[in-house]
Amino acid sequence: MIKTRIASGEYKAGERIPSLVALIEEFGIANATGQKVMRALRADGLIHTEPGMGSFVTAPEDRDKAE
Template identity: 50%
Template sequence: MEFAPDIPRWRQVAEVIRRRIKDGTYPPRTRIPSVVEITAEFGIAAVTAQKVHKGLREEGLIYTEPGLGSFVAERPEKSAAAEDV
């Protein structure tokens, strides 16, 4: 992956993972790549990969089970009426 120089790398990688969650590559309750796996896939430092996980957790997109990994959070379905607002 080529990184844009003006955006922090962790944000760029988080966007890739976010897109994978939204497009169903990582469905709810499935494990997402670990810090080590993200480090290897994107060629970033472990500290940067930790920021990816932290950012996605803060957004409520993932949750972490100690000793098991990080998983895609369940998201409630939006009603059609709520989408129209």
């Protein structure tokens, strides 16, 4: 669902996405599942995480650099 929101432009480049806790509450998923989702989004280059700040949508032109 987060991937869809990024692709649709609902979450724009540079925008902070909801926290892991917020995603767990919104989707009713387990903590481990939420962590897997965040890891997959980072692995796909769709988001990047800044310690102490949160996770942000990676600009399309910067996504290739993450691989």
